[in-house]
Amino acid sequence: MPRRLIVALAAVAGLAAAAAGAWFWLGGDEPRPAALRSERTSALYSLIDTRQADSRPLTVDEVFTGGTATLGPLRRVSAEQLDGCEDALWGASAAGCTQALRATYEGPAGGAGQFVIFNLADGRAADALVTALGRDGFVRPAVSLDAAHSRATVRAMGHYVTVSWAGAPGGGGSDLVTTLIELDKLGQVVQARVVAAT
Numbered sequence: 001m002p003r004r005l006i007v008a009l010a011a012v013a014g015l016a017a018a019a020a021g022a023w024f025w026l027g028g029d030e031p032r033p034a035a036l037r038s039e040r041t042s043a044l045y046s047l048i049d050t051r052q053a054d055s056r057p058l059t060v061d062e063v064f065t066g067g068t069a070t071l072g073p074l075r076r077v078s079a080e081q082l083d084g085c086e087d088a089l090w091g092a093s094a095a096g097c098t099q100a101l102r103a104t105y106e107g108p109a110g111g112a113g114q115f116v117i118f119n120l121a122d123g124r125a126a127d128a129l130v131t132a133l134g135r136d137g138f139v140r141p142a143v144s145l146d147a148a149h150s151r152a153t154v155r156a157m158g159h160y161v162t163v164s165w166a167g168a169p170g171g172g173g174s175d176l177v178t179t180l181i182e183l184d185k186l187g188q189v190v191q192a193r194v195v196a197a198t
Contacts, residue, residue, distance in 0.1 A: 030140075037151075038131075039155045045158035045194060047198060048194055049159060054193055057098070063189045064076065064079040064101070073108055073111060075106060078142070080102055082102060087140075089138075090140050095121075096121035096125050102142055104142050110146070111167070112144060113164070115164050117160055123158055123159060130154050130161060134154065139165065145168075146167050147167065150166060151165075152164060162184070
């Protein structure tokens with residue numbers, strides 16, 4: 001077999017493997033962020049490591065206060081408690097989850113973001129969901145964002161998991177990072193729960 005043909009076949013095989021890998025990472029038709037940062041729970045949240053130790057359900061008003069109606073350049077479009085945790089997910093399962101609360105934000109020039117918080121049974125279940133969101137699936141987008149130019153942060157904090165996801169046309173550079181930081185501040189509701197548990 002001529003050397004050129006072997007090289008061409010190897011190149012085609014390499015492209016096919018890369019395309020399959022991209023399809024798997026992007027979840028086929030389901031969108032994933034282009035960059036993802038994940039954190040497991042830590043001792044900082046040991047006082048609320050179980051729902052039993054922090055039994056009061058979250059409320060939309062507690063998580064999405066009037067002070068968070070705007071985050072940097074973003075304006076809140078919706079805030080809701082979903083009927084079921086699985087409604088917020090594709091390709092991943094949140095075993096023992098009793099609540100999923102979500103807010104969506106839109107900004108100038110097509111910038112957008114969303115924040116979801118899951119109320120799970122304990123820190124082990126929260127860590128398992130963080131792993132699943134990095135490997136098996138992700139949250140469903142509830143706002144129009146360009147997933148190929150987006151970043152997300154997934155954190156387990158005691159028995160909660162928060163997902164902050166920001167997107168901007170063309171990537172947005174430092175603006176995208178700033179937007180993600182602003183969205184991530186919504187997770188401060190968990191720190192308030194830690195303080196209440198002391």
